[in-house]
Amino acid sequence: MKILPDLRRIIEKSKLELGDYTIWDHENTLASDLKKLPIKVGSHAWKGVLLEEETQLYLGTSKCPSLLSVICQNTPDGVHHGRITLIGSDIDKITTSENLFGLIVILGGHKIKSEDLIKLRSTIYISNQIEEFELSSDLKQHKFKIGKGIYRKGISFEHIGEAIIKLFLDEHKTLIESIEVIFITMGESLIKELIEFDKIIQKDYVESMKTKIIKHVKMREDCDFDWECKSCEYQNICEEIRKIMVERNKNIHKE
Amino acid sequence: MLNYRVFAIVGKGGSGKSTFTALFAQQLMNKGVFPLLIDADPTLSHLARILDIKPLYTIEKIRQQLIMVASKGTNEQKSQIAVTIDEIVEKSIIYQDKFSFLVMGQPESAGCFCPSNILLRDVIENISKKYDALVIDCEAGVEQIHRNVIKSIDFLIILSDSSHRSIETAENIRKSAEKFIKIKRSGLVINNINQNHEKQVQDFLKGLNFNLLGIIPRDPEIEEFDLKGLSLLKIPDQSKSISAIKNIINKMELGI
Numbered sequence: 463m464k465i466l467p468d469l470r471r472i473i474e475k476s477k478l479e480l481g482d483y484t485i486w487d488h489e490n491t492l493a494s495d496l497k498k499l500p501i502k503v504g505s506h507a508w509k510g511v512l513l514e515e516e517t518q519l520y521l522g523t524s525k526c527p528s529l530l531s532v533i534c535q536n537t538p539d540g541v542h543h544g545r546i547t548l549i550g551s552d553i554d555k556i557t558t559s560e561n562l563f564g565l566i567v568i569l570g571g572h573k574i575k576s577e578d579l580i581k582l583r584s585t586i587y588i589s590n591q592i593e594e595f596e597l598s599s600d601l602k603q604h605k606f607k608i609g610k611g612i613y614r615k616g617i618s619f620e621h622i623g624e625a626i627i628k629l630f631l632d633e634h635k636t637l638i639e640s641i642e643v644i645f646i647t648m649g650e651s652l653i654k655e656l657i658e659f660d661k662i663i664q665k666d667y668v669e670s671m672k673t674k675i676i677k678h679v680k681m682r683e684d685c686d687f688d689w690e691c692k693s694c695e696y697q698n699i700c701e702e703i704r705k706i707m708v709e710r711n712k713n714i715h716k717e
Numbered sequence: 718m719l720n721y722r723v724f725a726i727v728g729k730g731g732s733g734k735s736t737f738t739a740l741f742a743q744q745l746m747n748k749g750v751f752p753l754l755i756d757a758d759p760t761l762s763h764l765a766r767i768l769d770i771k772p773l774y775t776i777e778k779i780r781q782q783l784i785m786v787a788s789k790g791t792n793e794q795k796s797q798i799a800v801t802i803d804e805i806v807e808k809s810i811i812y813q814d815k816f817s818f819l820v821m822g823q824p825e826s827a828g829c830f831c832p833s834n835i836l837l838r839d840v841i842e843n844i845s846k847k848y849d850a851l852v853i854d855c856e857a858g859v860e861q862i863h864r865n866v867i868k869s870i871d872f873l874i875i876l877s878d879s880s881h882r883s884i885e886t887a888e889n890i891r892k893s894a895e896k897f898i899k900i901k902r903s904g905l906v907i908n909n910i911n912q913n914h915e916k917q918v919q920d921f922l923k924g925l926n927f928n929l930l931g932i933i934p935r936d937p938e939i940e941e942f943d944l945k946g947l948s949l950l951k952i953p954d955q956s957k958s959i960s961a962i963k964n965i966i967n968k969m970e971l972g973i
Contacts, residue, residue, distance in 0.1 A: 709799035
């Protein structure tokens, strides 16, 4: 499966069908534009929670399908660095009856490995790093909230997209070479199709989560210290002991 | 054959684990059981003293030897230790007429070297199959013996004094132990109790989900043996603590 071409095909088809989309390209102006953002971005930019009375826009309520996906590939090719795409209405034009929500972050970098998926994916759960903005998930639902204060400032998905790009680049400078963000606020069948698509492409992520849990359980059983072996300077000695163990077991079974 | 073969004795510091281990093992021996006693408390290695044994070699020394060979040995030395490690551990066991004794020792190096623990645990498990019973004197909980000594326990015996705090600690030890290791049965022993307080302790225990195996009264004979540095295995059979331990063994339904 070619993840990015397949995703592009779904998105392009929807753009044609729905007709309502916007693209902001920031590849060349990313650094300077970020300084001009009308919202605060960075650690402790926000208290982390938007109360009901502070919320202007709430997407991804339980009545509608929602999607939150981080797609990673080990090459920057094919990712439009700095591009923010919106399919559907922007923040100021969304009516309260429209509640569906989708956010896809595409990351590319030669150094990205399968073991990085967990930390890259977890970066999207932004709690207190964008002013008056909340993005959270429970089992199947992804919620997106915008506060009244930044709504009055005329905030757009372009700004939120830029802020997300900044957070990812700040957090994973050495890994990410290209990043693209797609917002979806229209097209229930599009979101549903992308949810199914996401299930397939996140297989690796689910597997790496499983591996991490198994590793953690094993460590609890066998190790005194709450850190991972990969940070230990004696790994090579342990590897030699493992070889001795294998040889001893072979010998025991021969007997 | 015993209904339970692997016994681990746990409890907070000063609750009398080593004393109980010695006296419990003595009663097993009196019934014809040949146990391997393991002193697995790395910091307070009392059991050897209580049994009046002077161990020369510990499992920790073997572990250090294994780590040394793994880090600096030749391929030939590595192959040799793989073949002889069971024999090396057997040589560190002290053999007595009615029991054998093994000391785990205190970790002496930086680094956890988990594979060395796993390897030695396999060796100990292999060797212990030759014994009728395995009686392990642990530190407070069982986490460390699970890493170093054995994967599962048949009977977890938790010792406590009569204070509420100590009994609550015992409950925490039991809960924690169940998370770490497979345990078939567990039970509480209240040790070194002033007989006037027995009813109060029984009342307090009613509120807790404990299988009370028994209560051991304060025994001046044990204090005297301890003072003189004599082996507790020589305590007379009619002493108060011995008769309490006999009752505990009956309640444990060991099949002897």
